[in-house]
Amino acid sequence: MHIMKKLFLLIFLPILGYGQTTHYYDWGYNTANQQINVQLGDTVEWTWVGSGSHNLVSTSGTANFDSGYGTVGKKFSLTFTTAGSTTYVCSPHSGNMYGAVNVSESSLSLNNYTKINHIKIYPNPTTSIVTIQGGKQYHIEVYTIQGKKLMERTGNAINMEHLSTATYIVKATDKSNNEELTYKVVKN
Numbered sequence: 001m002h003i004m005k006k007l008f009l010l011i012f013l014p015i016l017g018y019g020q021t022t023h024y025y026d027w028g029y030n031t032a033n034q035q036i037n038v039q040l041g042d043t044v045e046w047t048w049v050g051s052g053s054h055n056l057v058s059t060s061g062t063a064n065f066d067s068g069y070g071t072v073g074k075k076f077s078l079t080f081t082t083a084g085s086t087t088y089v090c091s092p093h094s095g096n097m098y099g100a101v102n103v104s105e106s107s108l109s110l111n112n113y114t115k116i117n118h119i120k121i122y123p124n125p126t127t128s129i130v131t132i133q134g135g136k137q138y139h140i141e142v143y144t145i146q147g148k149k150l151m152e153r154t155g156n157a158i159n160m161e162h163l164s165t166a167t168y169i170v171k172a173t174d175k176s177n178n179e180e181l182t183y184k185v186v187k188n
């Protein structure tokens with residue numbers, strides 16, 4: 001079963017286009033409140049730095065891990081295949097060595113969402129429907145700021161009426177054109 005699952009991930013994750021980025025972090029006395037945001041399928045690798053002997057153990061959430069103890073130069077890496085957050089600590093130094101890995105299930109790159117588009121979306125803020133200027137047919141997706149996909153449809157407008165008051169990411173793609181527009185939309 002375990003081998004089948006690994007095989008499945010190896011074969012299908014690339015096809016489905018999940019992120020496969022490796023994120024590198026230090027792990028030592030001065031690593032309080034690490035917040036590591038990754039995409040499903042990404043790997044996080046920690047490297048032990050500084051003095052002391054430390055472990056890295058999950059305390060709650062979707063993943064379960066225990067690196068065992070090590071000293072400077074030790075590495076521990078993990079690929080995250082379930083969406084959600086997992087908190088972790090170094091057992092003897094949980095006051096100043098702790099953090100969370102937040103795994104989002106979408107392929108939305110949160111680094112890109114502030115990029116300025118010359119095509120407008122309106123109205124923004126909105127109370128219901130937002131329209132992308134130009135009348136083209138897009139694949140429109142709405143995400144939370146954390147990258148969780150909430151809705152999608154094809155067209156040049158989408159109705160956000162039932163969503164609660166917050167800021168959302170609206171992504172519009174036109175594959176025929178390699179066009180990808182990303183907006184921050186405020187829902188009132």
Ligand SMILES: [Cu+2]
Nearest residue numbers: 053054090093
């Ligand atoms: Cu420690």
